[in-house]
Amino acid sequence: MRTPRSRTRRRVTALTLLLTAALAAPALPAAGAAPDGARTSARSEPGPGTDHAVDDPFTSGRTSWFRQDRFGMFIHFGAYSNLEGEYTRPDGTVCRNAEWIQRECQIPKDAYEKQAATFDPADFDAKAVVGAAKDAGMKYIVITSKHHDGYAMWPTKVNSWNLRDHSAFDKRRDILAELKKEADDAGIKLGFYYSIWDWHDPDFPDPATFPRYEKRMYAQLKELVDAYDPALLWFDGEWDTENPHNPWTARDGERLESYLRDLDPELIVNNRVGKRRVVDGDYGTPEQEIPDGPVDGQLWESCMTLNGHWGYARYDQNWKSSTTLVRNLLATTSRSGNYLLNVGPDARGRIPEPSVDRLAEMGSWLRADGQGEAVYGARYGGLVEEPSWGAVSRKGDKLYAAVTQWPEPGGALQLKARTAFEVKSARVLGSGQKVEVAKTADGYALTPSGEATNPTGTVVELTVDPGPTAPEGSGKGFRQEVFDNAELAGEPKVTRVDADVNHAWKYAGSPHPDIASDDFGVRWTGTLEPRRTETYTLATVSDDRARVWIDGELVIDAWDPHGPRVDKAQVDLKAGTRHKVRIDYAEQSGEAHMKLLWSSPGQEQQVVPRAQLHDS
Numbered sequence: 001m002r003t004p005r006s007r008t009r010r011r012v013t014a015l016t017l018l019l020t021a022a023l024a025a026p027a028l029p030a031a032g033a034a035p036d037g038a039r040t041s042a043r044s045e046p047g048p049g050t051d052h053a054v055d056d057p058f059t060s061g062r063t064s065w066f067r068q069d070r071f072g073m074f075i076h077f078g079a080y081s082n083l084e085g086e087y088t089r090p091d092g093t094v095c096r097n098a099e100w101i102q103r104e105c106q107i108p109k110d111a112y113e114k115q116a117a118t119f120d121p122a123d124f125d126a127k128a129v130v131g132a133a134k135d136a137g138m139k140y141i142v143i144t145s146k147h148h149d150g151y152a153m154w155p156t157k158v159n160s161w162n163l164r165d166h167s168a169f170d171k172r173r174d175i176l177a178e179l180k181k182e183a184d185d186a187g188i189k190l191g192f193y194y195s196i197w198d199w200h201d202p203d204f205p206d207p208a209t210f211p212r213y214e215k216r217m218y219a220q221l222k223e224l225v226d227a228y229d230p231a232l233l234w235f236d237g238e239w240d241t242e243n244p245h246n247p248w249t250a251r252d253g254e255r256l257e258s259y260l261r262d263l264d265p266e267l268i269v270n271n272r273v274g275k276r277r278v279v280d281g282d283y284g285t286p287e288q289e290i291p292d293g294p295v296d297g298q299l300w301e302s303c304m305t306l307n308g309h310w311g312y313a314r315y316d317q318n319w320k321s322s323t324t325l326v327r328n329l330l331a332t333t334s335r336s337g338n339y340l341l342n343v344g345p346d347a348r349g350r351i352p353e354p355s356v357d358r359l360a361e362m363g364s365w366l367r368a369d370g371q372g373e374a375v376y377g378a379r380y381g382g383l384v385e386e387p388s389w390g391a392v393s394r395k396g397d398k399l400y401a402a403v404t405q406w407p408e409p410g411g412a413l414q415l416k417a418r419t420a421f422e423v424k425s426a427r428v429l430g431s432g433q434k435v436e437v438a439k440t441a442d443g444y445a446l447t448p449s450g451e452a453t454n455p456t457g458t459v460v461e462l463t464v465d466p467g468p469t470a471p472e473g474s475g476k477g478f479r480q481e482v483f484d485n486a487e488l489a490g491e492p493k494v495t496r497v498d499a500d501v502n503h504a505w506k507y508a509g510s511p512h513p514d515i516a517s518d519d520f521g522v523r524w525t526g527t528l529e530p531r532r533t534e535t536y537t538l539a540t541v542s543d544d545r546a547r548v549w550i551d552g553e554l555v556i557d558a559w560d561p562h563g564p565r566v567d568k569a570q571v572d573l574k575a576g577t578r579h580k581v582r583i584d585y586a587e588q589s590g591e592a593h594m595k596l597l598w599s600s601p602g603q604e605q606q607v608v609p610r611a612q613l614h615d616s
């Protein structure tokens, strides 16, 4: 497992940014760009023995704030905001769009640059923005530092297409620095959205010149990390597309992610750093939708607009209600996801009042009667099926049933159990009413004695005994045999104990420096010691091939060559028992990934930890 270079997080001022950037922009680490910028296949990259997996995002200290905070503010703000969603063409026709307005309205480059030169967000008030986030109960902010139009919202030294050098804005100001200060003062994390796809940089579309753009992109990202110390980078614009052509590849994503991990080992990165797959970055990014349950193999965050646009559009008054927004937040939390809710400031930098009002209403709900307990630090209910009348999240020995359809007087809320557990007590947050708890054939019936406390959602807090969980094991890991062929034939070249099956060898890496990056195999054997007696879901994240046997039975057969993919099996495991395990893995060519995760009604999803793996 690669140990990232330790790095004291430096809080540097914009001055350092200016000095740092005044020096030559840093070369691409392990750069592959040929001197003339032409793209080469033989890039000098990390080689055999490299493993890009740095930790388990489901349990690492690095991602704990992200898994705790649950609720963030997205801000789409850029040169496009100056048009406020509308462009009148020279022929008098009006075209409408928000952050895609340059392309969707075919605004000529010089016309777009000319309008950007009048951009003056003088009323951008970082204190008010952070205040609105705080009032909403949001715990982190992600602001567009550069969207597809390539316009940088900070005083980058990489080019002059930015808010400092190409606008009517006060040249003494730096809105990202202002936001960083206010966010730090308010205890809110700050992250940056950064679009890989760049409509403005002339070197972007052509694969032959793309390395020159890539070098500038790395330099800008280093500026952002060095000058503002972001907690998170939210990449976008990674997809295959034309107009303009996007040369970005999964392999480019591998290298960028590796660079960023070295730049700041604490950084959280989304899966659009690569190709929006389960093996890219730390978390998945469903957009304008909420997955119907926990996502296999990756953390996740759903991003959504408050109306119908990301960037400001003056005519779009189609605002979601705060009830809908709170219920979206409850749904994401109850499925172990985060909710990133967007605001689009106008040309002057002001967040629209209807946005501010709805955010404040969300915050009121979260603060009322401790209802926020159902969100912050909470996760997938697990012990019960998701009910039709609301959402159930879990935090330790508490289940929070957020009821959006309160039963008729005397009616009961049915909960279907996924495992044996006890309800020790129940109470309605914000009410002294009694809640009768009755066991049913398949779970529990909760019968409240009074009214709902809140039409948006009323939270019933259950104190539960989740049933016996054995102490942590004393395992050191599975026995691992590494073969120099994908058939796992002959004698293993390497035999050792592997702490956990959590590997991202990607394109250039392999399990050992003596093993080539392609055409290798791995076999793990030993015993698996569950801590609960339950039906577990085992999941592999593999590329190219994988098979898993438990107690001699083949439970996952993913031996068909495939790209990064999740395969799952339900297996009954008994606490304290050491279940025999064999895992075969083969890498033929291209990317190589292999992780083994588990979850159960009482065990949240994680890479199977070392303590539960034995080498015999």
Ligand code: FHN
Pocket (backbone or CB within 6 Å): 099, 100, 236, 237, 287, 303, 310
């Ligand atoms: O094209 C962008 C879009 O403008 C917006 O930024 C969203 C927000 O996640 N992302 C892309 C569309 O998936």
